[in-house]
Amino acid sequence: MLSIGSSLDRRCAYSGEVDVDAYAEAHHGEWTRLEELSGRRSLSGAEADELLDLYQRTATHLSVVRSLGPDPTLVRYLSWLLARARTRAGGARVTTWATVRSFLLERFPAALYRLRRWWLGTLVANVVVTAVMMLWLLEHPAVEQSLLGPRQIDELVTNDVEGYYHESAASHFATQVWVNNSWVAALCIALGVLGLPVLWLLFTNIANLAVIGAIMTRHDRGTLFWGLILPHGLLELTAVFVAAGVGLRLCWAWVDPGPLPRGRSLALEGRTAGTCVLGLALVLAVSGAIEGFVTPSGLPTWARVGIGVLAEVAFLLYVFVLGRAAVARGHTGDVDAALLDDRVATAA
Known part of the structure; x- marks a missing residue:
């Protein structure tokens, strides 16, 4: 039949x-x-x-x-x-456990691995720009004084940075951070299709990090600053850079669609971007938990930073071990073929 x-x-x-x-x-x-x-x-x-x-x-x-x-x-x-x-x-x-398992072990890591050049390039570029900005700010103290007054700088150095992590209960703080970071990641992907807006969003975030880092370092509070930033920041910023890279790839899908028609190229990368949005929400939940419970904890700095490094290494292994294996099996990060519309042949 x-x-x-x-x-x-x-x-x-x-x-x-x-x-x-x-x-x-x-x-x-x-x-x-x-x-x-x-x-x-x-x-x-x-x-x-x-x-x-x-x-x-x-x-x-x-x-x-x-x-x-x-x-x-x-x-x-x-x-x-x-x-x-x-x-x-x-x-x-x-939703069955098989569906969840397929998403976590095949679809999401395959998407991350396939798009690795985009988000790794974004990550490296942002790290380099942040480092250059901090070094330049440290050599030009007048810029710092033009951005903040003496009282504001004193409050920032003595209270604001450290006090930020103790503003509310750990669970509430972790949830708040997760929602905020998920929103930033979603914006990076959504605005990425236009190209320039996501670059501006990234710049405002790293500029803020560079300015505060330079001020804390200049006032001999660099160890405290990095001890608070690194535990959650490694994984959190990686997730944001992944989102930005995915968004920029979405932009490139219609700028240079390759062998595919422009509409199909954009649809493919759009569906893959949807996969990344769901997966990154889970990654940011982990970084939010670290920021809420580990960063402000009484653990020594080496232990808190060590937890952050372990989380980052686990993420990279997830991408380059599971993701590479999933791609080798034919996964791309796109939705299952059964969920795509049937294509009916039509006369030319």
Whole structure:
């Protein structure tokens, strides 16, 4: 039945030779099965996948039927069937451990590895620019005085930097930091499609870091500053640079789409960017927990920084071990092929 239906689809798409009755007879079994699955109260994982697959096929069938010379009765039936299946599918594709496992061990690390040149380049460039800015500010103390008054500098050095991490309870602080950083990462990806806005967003963040770092270093509080920044900052800033790199790749997808049509190139990178948004929210949850519970803790500086370094190393191993293996198995970071729209051949 399926092979006959596929043959009919191709013939209809290219020449319109097959009539509606023959087409309906070829696909009647699929429509009946879709109607049966849409009426069930509960579905297994395999049945939910089958329902989605049949839904996509039937959507294609409806398009073909309309192109053959619409049969109002059949069009109404297929439209009703698709509406019913759509409603059922909304609750059928529950998140399973297999789905979560696939995302964490294949889809997300594959996306990070495939886009590694973009975000690693972004990371290195920002680190270099931050270091240059700090060194320049240390050699030009007049700039510091033009940015902040003596009282503001004194407050910053003696209270503000350290007090920031003790403003609220650790759990509330961690949540607040996670939400803020997730928003910054999402902005980097969303604005990245335009190119320049994400560069400005990155510059404002590293300029703030460079200015405060230079002031703290000049006033012999550099050890305190880096002891507070590094535990969570390594992973947190890496996640932000990943988001920026992904956003810039999204921009490049329409500037230079390569062998793909511009629309398909942008769609591919857009779906992969969606994967990165979800994954980076988890990464930033980890850095937020470190910032909320480790950074302001009473642990010695070496222990707090050590935890930050371990988190960063774990992330890099995740990308370059799991991600590389996932890419070798054919994963790209894009959504499953079953979730993509069917492409129907059309006459040139």
